Amino acid sequence: MKISPWQVYKRLLSYLKPYLGFFSLSIVGYILYAFTQTGFAILMEKIVSEMDEPSGNAYIILPVAIISITFARGLGSFVGAYCLDRVAFNVVYELRKQIFSSILQLPRQQYLQQDSGHFLAILIYNVEQVTSACTSVVRTLVREGATVLGLVAYLFYLNWQLALLFFASSPFIAITISIASKRFRKLAKNMQSSIGDITHAASESLQGNEVVKTFGGYESELARFNRASDDFRRQSLKMTVTSALNSPVVQMLVSIALALLIFVALYPGFMEQMPGSEFVAFLITAGLIAKPLRALTEINGPLQRGITAANSLFEVIDAESEIDKGEVIVERAKGELSFNNVSFSYTDTQVLKDIDFSMRAGQTIALVGRSGSGKSTLANLIPRFFEYSSGSINLDGVALNDYKLSNLREQIAIVNQQVVLFSGTIKSNIAYGSLSEKTDSEVLAALETANATEFVDKLPQGMHTPLGEKGLMLSGGQRQRLAIARAILKDAPVLILDEATSALDNHSERYIQQALERVMKDRTTLVIAHRLSTIQNADTILVMDNGAIVERGTHQQLLDKQGLYAQLHQQGFDNETVPTDG
Ligand SMILES: Nc1ncnc2c1ncn2[C@@H]1O[C@H](COP(=O)(O)OP(=O)(O)O)[C@@H](O)[C@H]1O
Numbered sequence: 044m045k046i047s048p049w050q051v052y053k054r055l056l057s058y059l060k061p062y063l064g065f066f067s068l069s070i071v072g073y074i075l076y077a078f079t080q081t082g083f084a085i086l087m088e089k090i091v092s093e094m095d096e097p098s099g100n101a102y103i104i105l106p107v108a109i110i111s112i113t114f115a116r117g118l119g120s121f122v123g124a125y126c127l128d129r130v131a132f133n134v135v136y137e138l139r140k141q142i143f144s145s146i147l148q149l150p151r152q153q154y155l156q157q158d159s160g161h162f163l164a165i166l167i168y169n170v171e172q173v174t175s176a177c178t179s180v181v182r183t184l185v186r187e188g189a190t191v192l193g194l195v196a197y198l199f200y201l202n203w204q205l206a207l208l209f210f211a212s213s214p215f216i217a218i219t220i221s222i223a224s225k226r227f228r229k230l231a232k233n234m235q236s237s238i239g240d241i242t243h244a245a246s247e248s249l250q251g252n253e254v255v256k257t258f259g260g261y262e263s264e265l266a267r268f269n270r271a272s273d274d275f276r277r278q279s280l281k282m283t284v285t286s287a288l289n290s291p292v293v294q295m296l297v298s299i300a301l302a303l304l305i306f307v308a309l310y311p312g313f314m315e316q317m318p319g320s321e322f323v324a325f326l327i328t329a330g331l332i333a334k335p336l337r338a339l340t341e342i343n344g345p346l347q348r349g350i351t352a353a354n355s356l357f358e359v360i361d362a363e364s365e366i367d368k369g370e371v372i373v374e375r376a377k378g379e380l381s382f383n384n385v386s387f388s389y390t391d392t393q394v395l396k397d398i399d400f401s402m403r404a405g406q407t408i409a410l411v412g413r414s415g416s417g418k419s420t421l422a423n424l425i426p427r428f429f430e431y432s433s434g435s436i437n438l439d440g441v442a443l444n445d446y447k448l449s450n451l452r453e454q455i456a457i458v459n460q461q462v463v464l465f466s467g468t469i470k471s472n473i474a475y476g477s478l479s480e481k482t483d484s485e486v487l488a489a490l491e492t493a494n495a496t497e498f499v500d501k502l503p504q505g506m507h508t509p510l511g512e513k514g515l516m517l518s519g520g521q522r523q524r525l526a527i528a529r530a531i532l533k534d535a536p537v538l539i540l541d542e543a544t545s546a547l548d549n550h551s552e553r554y555i556q557q558a559l560e561r562v563m564k565d566r567t568t569l570v571i572a573h574r575l576s577t578i579q580n581a582d583t584i585l586v587m588d589n590g591a592i593v594e595r596g597t598h599q600q601l602l603d604k605q606g607l608y609a610q611l612h613q614q615g616f617d618n619e620t621v622p623t624d625g
Pocket residue numbers: 155389390394412413414415416417418419420421
């Protein structure tokens with residue numbers, strides 16, 4: 044749907060509502076600032092006319108006036124800037140909160156489709172762009188607009204015929220400025236893309252340095268880089284020419300207009316005699332208009348940029364969250380899980396076909412199959428990371444969709460290959476989110492069960508050691524044990540282990556295997572396994588191929604069948620293991 048710029052602007056304005064007080068105050072401040080410009084022009088006229096014929100105590104009043112006007116100008120500019128920025132920072136804060144909350148609630152698929160840079164750019168860069176564009180537009184519109192209005196009014200007050208004459212020249216100035224602005228925008232865009240080319244060429248050559256060296260890419264890489272650099276050089280120079288020509292041309296036009304004024308005013312008998320002081324004031328005022336006028340003609344650029352940025356920002360805020368229409372809430376599910384003819388596709392191709400099986404509470408089912416056969420996809424449907432298209436999945440006889448999403452997820456603990464650790468201590472990573480109330484001894488017990496105390500105890504502060512961003516590098520196997528501890532601590536009725544021990548070496552795995560078996564006993568466990576020991580102990584084994592369950596049974600039954608399972612068994616199952624580093 045195409046949204047008009049005006050709609051975007053209106054929506055942006057709606058964010059001002061809570062801050063109307065400060066916003067109005069900032070406008071008052073800028074108007075005060077603007078009128079001091081006219082004040083200066085009037086003051087000039089008074090000073091010149093005082094010099095012609097001194098009167099009374101002007102030598103006191105006028106100096107005091109100049110200080111007062113300067114004070115008012117400073118006050119106005121301070122109040123205007125402070126209040127406007129105060130509003131802008133609040134709006135930034137508000138927008139960021141909304142965007143981040145919206146991003147967190149996006150369906151899983153969205154994270155996979157968009158790269159995270161996209162969201163970060165919106166969160167950091169676009170928000171700033173929008174507010175800084177809007178603040179500068181408001182500031183210019185109010186401050187420079189009021190300045191121009193005041194000065195123009197004063198010009199007409201001084202001499203309306205001359206004022207009309209002066210404004211006859213303004214279209215030429217406006218045209219010059221708009222041509223220049225257009226060129227600025229074009230050049231700015233070109234420069235941005237040249238910079239992009241430069242970094243692109245450089246980073247590719249640097250990353251692919253081995254290939255460049257061994258395949259003799261030196262000449263061609265150098266040529267590519269030099270082309271981009273040369274392009275940037277030429278665009279930059281054009282930019283300088285434009286900006287260096289812009290103000291002399293505008294000044295020339297203004298001076299032609301002023302010359303015309305002087306000619307008309309001084310031409311004998313052409314006009315009624317105008318007092319010298321007023322004429323000087325007129326010239327000064329006319330000269331003062333050029334700058335604010337130019338500022339006013341330049342707000343279109345930032346305004347357009349801001350609206351473009353706001354548009355993509357509102358898109359994120361409006362993005363659909365995960366569907367959460369269910370109302371069933373249970374304290375603790377028993378853990379009976381059944382898939383009834385479930386089919387699923389990410390895009391067009393079907394990834395799961397007619398999946399049909401059920402698990403009694405406390406049972407363990409192992410999923411085996413080649414890489415890409417759909418095992419992880421099947422597991423990910425249980426916490427509703429993705430919505431299945433047909434069939435149904437029930438937990439304790441209730442469709443997953445009928446549970447409140449957060450309640451459903453409370454019933455499930457997952458360990459998969461991608462272990463996610465946040466900055467914080469080991470303890471805060473284990474007792475994460477809804478587990479944050481757990482005590483040290485509970486965390487310690489979980490760490491022990493996961494066979495993690497072996498390395499955690501060696502750390503300087505034990506489980507209170509901060510992991511930091513790169514502060515403490517844990518090996519893949521160590522990270523995986525922390526993830527297992529996290530799942531153990533959660534103590535949920537449904538446990539999903541998606542290659543949960545793939546990063547462990549044989550020795551550690553055997554250790555953890557026993558622990559996991561203890562944990563698996565009291566709960567329904569779906570284990571995607573790659574090692575025989577785990578698979579053998581399962582109540583039932585489901586063999587997947589191409590998104591369908593092709594064989595099912597116990598280890599022995601499946602071996603006797605001489606089918607895919609027997610084949611996988613012969614290959615040793617672990618065709619999907621990642622390198623072990625314990
Ligand atoms: N987020 C996704 N979007 C689109 N296709 C996906 C996505 N995740 C996995 N697939 C595809 O679905 C199929 C099954 O993948 P997956 O369930 O990860 O297999 P397994 O865990 O058995 O290795 C693969 O063909 C894979 O390319």
